[in-house]
Amino acid sequence: MSRYVPSEDLIARVAAGEIAAIARLISRAEAGAAEARPALSSIYRLAGRAHVVGITGVPGSGKSTLVATLAAALRAAGHKVAVVAIDPSSPYSGGSILGDRIRMSALAGDPGVYIRSMATRGAVGGMARATLDAVDILDVGGFDTIVIETVGVGQDEVEIVKASATTIVVSAPGLGDDVQAIKAGMLEIADIHVVSKADRSDANRTLADIKHMMALGLRAGVAAGWTVPVIGVSSYSGEGVELLLAAIASHGEAARTPAGDARRATIADFRLAKTAEAILLDRFTAATAPRRAALGIRLSRREADPYSLASELVETLIKDPT
Amino acid sequence: MSRYVPSEDLIARVAAGEIAAIARLISRAEAGAAEARPALSSIYRLAGRAHVVGITGVPGSGKSTLVATLAAALRAAGHKVAVVAIDPSSPYSGGSILGDRIRMSALAGDPGVYIRSMATRGAVGGMARATLDAVDILDVGGFDTIVIETVGVGQDEVEIVKASATTIVVSAPGLGDDVQAIKAGMLEIADIHVVSKADRSDANRTLADIKHMMALGLRAGVAAGWTVPVIGVSSYSGEGVELLLAAIASHGEAARTPAGDARRATIADFRLAKTAEAILLDRFTAATAPRRAALGIRLSRREADPYSLASELVETLIKDPT
Numbered sequence: 001m002s003r004y005v006p007s008e009d010l011i012a013r014v015a016a017g018e019i020a021a022i023a024r025l026i027s028r029a030e031a032g033a034a035e036a037r038p039a040l041s042s043i044y045r046l047a048g049r050a051h052v053v054g055i056t057g058v059p060g061s062g063k064s065t066l067v068a069t070l071a072a073a074l075r076a077a078g079h080k081v082a083v084v085a086i087d088p089s090s091p092y093s094g095g096s097i098l099g100d101r102i103r104m105s106a107l108a109g110d111p112g113v114y115i116r117s118m119a120t121r122g123a124v125g126g127m128a129r130a131t132l133d134a135v136d137i138l139d140v141g142g143f144d145t146i147v148i149e150t151v152g153v154g155q156d157e158v159e160i161v162k163a164s165a166t167t168i169v170v171s172a173p174g175l176g177d178d179v180q181a182i183k184a185g186m187l188e189i190a191d192i193h194v195v196s197k198a199d200r201s202d203a204n205r206t207l208a209d210i211k212h213m214m215a216l217g218l219r220a221g222v223a224a225g226w227t228v229p230v231i232g233v234s235s236y237s238g239e240g241v242e243l244l245l246a247a248i249a250s251h252g253e254a255a256r257t258p259a260g261d262a263r264r265a266t267i268a269d270f271r272l273a274k275t276a277e278a279i280l281l282d283r284f285t286a287a288t289a290p291r292r293a294a295l296g297i298r299l300s301r302r303e304a305d306p307y308s309l310a311s312e313l314v315e316t317l318i319k320d321p322t
Numbered sequence: 323m324s325r326y327v328p329s330e331d332l333i334a335r336v337a338a339g340e341i342a343a344i345a346r347l348i349s350r351a352e353a354g355a356a357e358a359r360p361a362l363s364s365i366y367r368l369a370g371r372a373h374v375v376g377i378t379g380v381p382g383s384g385k386s387t388l389v390a391t392l393a394a395a396l397r398a399a400g401h402k403v404a405v406v407a408i409d410p411s412s413p414y415s416g417g418s419i420l421g422d423r424i425r426m427s428a429l430a431g432d433p434g435v436y437i438r439s440m441a442t443r444g445a446v447g448g449m450a451r452a453t454l455d456a457v458d459i460l461d462v463g464g465f466d467t468i469v470i471e472t473v474g475v476g477q478d479e480v481e482i483v484k485a486s487a488t489t490i491v492v493s494a495p496g497l498g499d500d501v502q503a504i505k506a507g508m509l510e511i512a513d514i515h516v517v518s519k520a521d522r523s524d525a526n527r528t529l530a531d532i533k534h535m536m537a538l539g540l541r542a543g544v545a546a547g548w549t550v551p552v553i554g555v556s557s558y559s560g561e562g563v564e565l566l567l568a569a570i571a572s573h574g575e576a577a578r579t580p581a582g583d584a585r586r587a588t589i590a591d592f593r594l595a596k597t598a599e600a601i602l603l604d605r606f607t608a609a610t611a612p613r614r615a616a617l618g619i620r621l622s623r624r625e626a627d628p629y630s631l632a633s634e635l636v637e638t639l640i641k642d643p644t
Binding site: 037038040041042044045047048058060261264265266267268269271272274275276277278279280281283284285288292293295296297299300302303304305306307308309310311313314316317318319 | 382583586587589590597598600602603605606617622626627632
């Protein structure tokens, strides 16, 4: 571990845009230590200025390439851009495979672009909390647009991307026999639909499929007054990139109006629930750790059942509901 | 809602293999009502006989087709087979898209095959508990082999499939430019690797890629003494199906030996943690529901931060650690 830096110093340095301080505080958020909570509380209250854009799509949808294209275009338009990528990591090794990040290499060395992969390390649920903390840290650190990139399958992953001001769902032509966004339950969460690889001849079919599905009404949850655009984008030819930038800016403006209040409150409630969940589970784990191994063995022999044991453990922790 | 059936009757009818009773108890487990817990406790202690096989792969990997092929082959070999499929469902509509299930229609009407899609309905975390309860109910109901099918992305999904005696990871040839299992962090969780669509000319390349990655040592966590087979399977030509059946049977036998004790204890501990999590979050939600909406609005205005609010709420619920 590196030298300890007091939280107050770290917050000041984050607010000054110092990358090393930003990276360090994100690492503390990721580690989930209780000691980091006061700093993250301060960060939360300072944040709220950046435009948070969630981008999701199934593996192979061209999501990472789109993120790289978008980051470059936003950068060219003068924005400071950060990308927080959630990589499905090995539950065993704890490592992330960052192959996709290589595609971002054109942006390497530009201080106006920051890319961070969040390791998920088996901390089910904690990922949402850590990712949203990282977004706030980058917000306070002066990044104008913060992209959350998640693979669009998995409940936690879908929840995280929903906790963005603007959610983009990416589909690729010719991937399997269905519209992938539907399969993964993502059609309704999109504020903007992107069909990647729009230079391919089969992209029009995918565009038409998504428009057709939307016409069928599978778009509940979308804010009133916003027409969800379906945009073909080719990272190769540049087709559609300007349209996408305009749609993102326009949705960002719409999200800032009072019409966006309900969504912001829902996101905040999700955040509260996830944070409480993390605190509760920490407390539970700490309180029960000494007994867990023995209980696991009894359970595996079916000498006891998980409901009785779990209830017993929970009762030792929780106050009587009086 | 249908007529209320007392739990004791329901358990006896499940144990007699009555499909309506099995379906009803799975629905109760899925709904997560506290009233179902005593019945599920009894079921847990009665279960443990069936071979639980987890099958996972990214969307488009041919996982559902493989499950159908495997179910038919096991059935032909005289097994009673159940499939519990976790469909990513819409977080808005609560519905599941069951397109894949249509592929199972060849098995429809056979009482020795039972197929159940678990709706995930936004209950993050609760899905693992409900799925494993469903597996136990089917086990007590007399099914010999129970297949858990999950899309192999998402932390909860990976955790669930790991909670099987035998875990199969499916990859398809020609899906994107990487081995999908690696991208999704699934290489290490496989007890058996299957490459689907083995009749295709590019399947050999995918088989070789997986073998190569395994030779590089990306296979921690696999039980000592078990060599992970990499099997090409074509649901179209039938190639590899017998090999796969033999590998599943052989791994199932290995898993029943004392060498499998540690894994069973780990699975049981995961189950205990998930069950406790569900109980804790239920209690938390019930205790805080009246205050949540107002807190969400304060949070969304950044007048408060999630850590302080969540800690406050948790403290009202939890005993002092004395």
